[in-house]
Amino acid sequence: MDASVQARLDEFIRHHGLRRTAQRVTIVTAAFSKDEHFTAEELFERVSKVAANTSRATVYRTLGLLVEAGLLREIDLGGNPTTYDPNFLNRPTHNHLVCIDCGRVVEFEDAHIEMLNECVTRRLGFRPIRQALMIEATCEQLRTKGRCPNLIATRLSGKRLRKKR
């Protein structure tokens, strides 16, 4: 899988007359080393552990490149900084559900939704390119049983909850 990412990057680089630099390889590797979403800063930190000389500016520039190349996608789960999702290569049509109790993000695919979006788009006189669906929801277990399995996991992972709306 990582091999295919590098291959696609190389393809893009060749096709556009760009250079295959050590920094770009390092950054791509770091970006796809987990399936977690990440911010520019988080990626910079990951990269710094492997190649301490890489600059923040290059991370930002490479992120732009990877988005252009279609390897990464910016997603909006509400709020800055920009979050990047490395999972669109494997699941090009997935969507996001955010639990507002615990901040946990669930990725899911649904062919029905896909198809409906497509129909709606055509009815409006457009040709769909892509769509982003973000669902905000509460955990049913928390409501009925008083505890949210995700909430516990989230606390353990040390991530901060999103700003309260």
Next chain:
Amino acid sequence: MDASVQARLDEFIRHHGLRRTAQRVTIVTAAFSKDEHFTAEELFERVSKVAANTSRATVYRTLGLLVEAGLLREIDLGGNPTTYDPNFLNRPTHNHLVCIDCGRVVEFEDAHIEMLNECVTRRLGFRPIRQALMIEATCEQLRTKGRCPNLIATRLSGKRLRKKR
């Protein structure tokens, strides 16, 4: 309609022990004076024409208030600065389609999508609070007839197109 907005704001203000200041009234009036999306800066400019003394900081603070009160919603059509949508009061479940040819944003509602989102969410073990669907699409007319009615309108309005992906 504007009356109902003020009423809802007053309700929120009373309920939270806040103050009904001249600035807040001006800002809310400006925000709902059109059904167009706007940024903090654009709203600040609108407000400045009416009450030149109002500060940017107060606009930002009031925007936060209005989002909290459920009168406005932040939407993501790709890219900063944050865009606000005043149309959720009238059409609480509408979604957005962005034409990547011309940048035009089309708002639409679809009960089927609503319902499907709801089903998917419950299947995943959550209770839906709200959802945001953003469709990127190309104009079918531009493709088949070589011209996009929206594109012309967009150029006339002087708005900039979104950053190319």
Next chain:
DNA sequence: ATGTCTGCAAAGATTTTGCAGCTGA
């Protein structure tokens, strides 16, 4: 009276950019 708001200016957070030197093709 008093706790909230406001404007101002400064700070903060995130991202972009100019430039001089370096590097891959």
Next chain:
DNA sequence: TCAGCTGCAAAATCTTTGCAGACAT
């Protein structure tokens, strides 16, 4: 070779915040 890349630091953009005085209730 030489166009593209990089790191650095400065700049740009957008938003938040501390504070002292003003204001709504």
